[in-house]
Amino acid sequence: MSSTVNQINDLTQQEYKWGFVTSIDEDRLPPGLNEEIVRAIAAKKGEPEFMVEWRLKAYRHWASLEQKHAEPTWANVKYPPIDYQALSYYSAPKQKKELKSLDEVDPEILDTYSKLGIPLHEQKLLAGVAVDAVFDSVSVATTFKAKLAEVGVIFCSFSEAVKNHPELVKKYLGSVVPYTDNFFATLNSAVFSDGSFVYVPKGVRCPMELSTYFRINAQNTGQFERTLIIADEGAHVSYLEGCTAPIRDENQLHAAVVELIAHDNATIKYSTVQNWYPGDKEGKGGIYNFVTKRGKALGKNSKISWTQVETGSAITWKYPSCILQGDNSVGEFYSVALTNNYQQADTGTKMIHIGKNTKSTVVSKGISAGHGQNTYRGMVKILKGATGARNYTQCDSLLIGDKCGAHTFPYIEVKNASARMEHEASTSKIGEDQIFYLQQRGISKEEAVSMIINGFCKAVFKELPMEFAVEAQKLLSISLEGSVG
């Protein structure tokens, strides 16, 4: 095993490839958080009164939580206290006027995205993927808007949605994750600066994958974006998000909120490849990714499916969940979480069964290498009225080396006797015998490890859209490079 450990150490020498900083003028608020700052954010965005009120309610609630030191401590992660008054809550690339087209976007920013492999110029786009790019706190460009508008799909930045579709924002904002939900969601509700908004009207199958690319650039800022996706009756949408950040010595806070609403017979598929800067080999720096994601399968026969590949962040605290309210509604959660070096992840899902014959599937694959600590935390709750509910949970952990850890906390709460629950769990070590077997067939050690890991994650990767699956596999190999010697 010692040779495998050495290999792990070698592989982790791989540097984070997305760690460059873009030098642009930024417009940022001074550090600190109070009502004035909240009002200033709303004013910068020219928000209507209902938004200002909502933000202030959230802020007051958050301030009371902070006074009580009510920041959640139950997660299996360790980090020094965050000084919320030292952060700046708004940073935007400076721009003089409103953008009319992509040509007006700062070339430095476009260059950043092309370095990341996200060409924003529409002609260069992968056919069938519309992209919204969020740079620090604001959305800089949304592509394919016109084509989507033809079928009635609204895909825009959250700010635009507040301006142009206030009735939709008013109706759905906070309807899945209320501003009182939890410490970080409350903070987000007070200070979120932008994000993506999607509305797919009745009976429309969104003609292309929608995608948002998040980039934190500025120093000493938090990123607080908010995504709201609504699929009306019979609508169908697949949404992808990707994230990266520059290498910085200090930790940066990312506290996002995602809300999904699926009406009768609607389907929302939400895929994430999260690659925030994970910190260096000694665990210095990296993003704190404290994110609340929840979907409400509101209508009958509706479906919400989460797929996530989490390879970045110093700390991940994230539980994409489904509230299965409509009868026959379906919730899915497919997850690969990798922790290497000193990364920590506490991630999983909640499946709340309310409607009759609701069905949920949870497949979680945790990989720990280096000194990484990986925790699966999942809750399946069957309420009294959820007759005929079914859940299948599979939760596997893979350990690489002997300094990492895997932890599993499954919670099951059943209040209806007709429910059927299945739970499978396994923990295994990547075996020197497996690696040797592949090597003996001519496959190099690095490829052998990557092949074994990909095999382990297969059930999740097959849920990702094709291009994303390829990217996820590459990312996983890079994140593990050097982790097996």
Added chain:
Amino acid sequence: MSLLEIKNLHASVNGNEILKGIDLTVNPGEVHSIMGPNGSGKSTLAQVLARRESYEVTGGSITFDGKDLLEMKPEDAACEGLFMAFQYPVEIPGISNAYFLRAALNAIRKYRGQDEMDAMDFLPLLKEKMRMLEMDERFLNRPVNEGFSGGEKKRNEIVQMAVLEPKLAVLDETDSGLDIDALKIVAKGVNAMRDKKRSMVLVTHYQRLLDYIVPDFVHVLVNGRIVKSGGPELALELEQKGYSWTEPELVGKR
């Protein structure tokens, strides 16, 4: 020129010396059988040939096809044409047999400067070899060795050997855990691969395998040394008398 030349090989596992001076020469096209009681060092010899790191070579030399085998990583030895059929083939969940074997073949082809083979050309080749070993096509898409019976795993090893076409095949206890029908199928596959160039080293405890794969030479390994070598008739003698009769000679050599 000999294909494999082992000279005064010493090897240890966890500091315990297991091989205490092995000499063996294998010429192209020859089939050698290494027999011996449990714990004599047969499997250690096979693992050392396959370049497993946990087996430390403490002395001697191994030349494979004119090159120093002890300088090679396991994957390089494989690419140079050395194949080992494992005694206990491991499972690789989530990776299909077909995908794995094509990756292996292409790694070897790449090493040799040949073009990689695409799935369209590869599948017919794999199916043909599977038919030879009487393996159902459903094994194509099943994860490597996962849920295979002992016999299926061993047949799968020989399928891999048939696809990779090594210069030297080391079969480590390939007969263990096989019933007689499966043994015949495996032997048929192995025999079909015998030719003037390809050499084999069969590591086995029992003579039974040698009824079906008749070796050119038989060597008896006891306590880390080859104590007796001969033709196929030596295996029959061992079957009748057991291994103990070779031991006085061993004592004599000390």
